Amino acid sequence: MNDRYKEILGLLINALQNGPDGNEIPVGISNRHIHLSQADLETLFGAGYELTKMKDLSQPGQYACKETVTIAGPKGAIEKVRILGPVRKETQIEVIVGDKYKLGVAGELRMSGDLAGTPGVTLIGPKGSVQTKQGLIVAQRHIHMTLADADRLGVKNGDIVDIKVEGPRGGVMTNVAIRANDSSALECHIDTEEANAMGLTSKSTITIVK
C-alpha cells in the first residue's frame, strides 16, 4: 500500500477506535518482582519444580505466580516478592528505588534482559537459597505495543520518547523506551513509585509527547 494511504488509514482506524483525539495509552504498574531461571527455580523450590500460575498479565504469555521468595542484601531483606512466569534464560530481580536502600545494593536503571554488570542478591525460597551473580535492576520505563500501534502513534521499536501525565501530580517523564513487536499489548510500564509520584493508577492513561 502507498505510504500516504497507509498513514491516512492509520489515522482513520485510530479515530474510529479511540475517538478523534485518541492516542491514550493504558498504564501498567509493576511492583517489585522476580523472573527466575529454571535452575534457580529448582534450587529455591526443589528439583523439577514448576511455577503455579495465579493470574495472567496484560502482556501475552506472561503471568503472576502463586510463589514468592525473599530477597536479601547486605542491609536488609524484603519478603514475599512475587515471581512472574514463565521461567527465563536468566534470573532477573526488578525492584523499586526504595528497595535498593532497604537491601543496600546499588542497582541501575536498565531495560529488561540487559543485566551485564548489575548487582547480585540472595534469594531465599522454601527449599534453598541462591546468591545471584548479577540480575538486580530498576526497570527503565517503557511502552509495549504492536508494530501497528507504533505505526499509528508515529514511533518505532527502540525509540526513546517523552510521555505526558495529566492531573494534580502530572508532568512529563523523559527517557521512555518503545518496545514494539507483534506479541505485545499496548501498555506503558512504570513502577509503583513512578505511579504514586505522578498520581497514576491502573486505570490511568498517558500520551506520547510529540
Add this chain to the structure above:
Amino acid sequence: MNDRYKEILGLLINALQNGPDGNEIPVGISNRHIHLSQADLETLFGAGYELTKMKDLSQPGQYACKETVTIAGPKGAIEKVRILGPVRKETQIEVIVGDKYKLGVAGELRMSGDLAGTPGVTLIGPKGSVQTKQGLIVAQRHIHMTLADADRLGVKNGDIVDIKVEGPRGGVMTNVAIRANDSSALECHIDTEEANAMGLTSKSTITIVK
C-alpha cells in the same frame, strides 16, 4: 530602589552566587512524618511531655525529633513514623501515596495546614493513642524560598510552577507551589516516591520551567 535597578542587581547577585546560568534549586526529600499538637503529644507521650530535638532541618526552626509513633488505619499500621517539631496548632500526618494503600485511607494531595475534610487515623504512642478527626495528607510538592529568591527567580508567593528534572529518570513535574517568605531556606520539597521516581537524591537540584 528603582525596580529596574533591583531586577538587574538581582540578576547580578544570582550570577555571582550561582554562576551565569545559576537558577538551580536544592531538593529536600520528605519521608512520611507527623506534626503533633501539644494536646496530642501529651496524650501519646504523657502529661507535660516535650519533644526531644534530634536534628535541625533545612527550614529555620524546624527539627526532627527522637520520638516516633505508629500510624494505624483500617487496613494496616506503619511503625516508627518520625515526629517533626516544634508542636503545631493542629496535628498533621504527611504520608506517601503507598502508605495510603497500606493504611486503607483515602488521603488527598494538600498543602501543609490545609486540613479541612482530610481523613483521620489512629496514632499510637508509648503512653496512649489518639483517633484524629482529620489531618492525613499527601503533601503537594512546593518550593520554599525567601522573597529575594522569588524576585530573582521571577516568581511570587502562591504561584504554581513547573519544575524540570535532569537525568535518566528526568522530566517535568507540574503543580509545584511557591511558598515565599522571609523565614524560608531555598529548597524544593518532594516526597520519597517523587524523588525515587524522578531519580532525585538530597544532592540533586531542579530548575523552574519558564
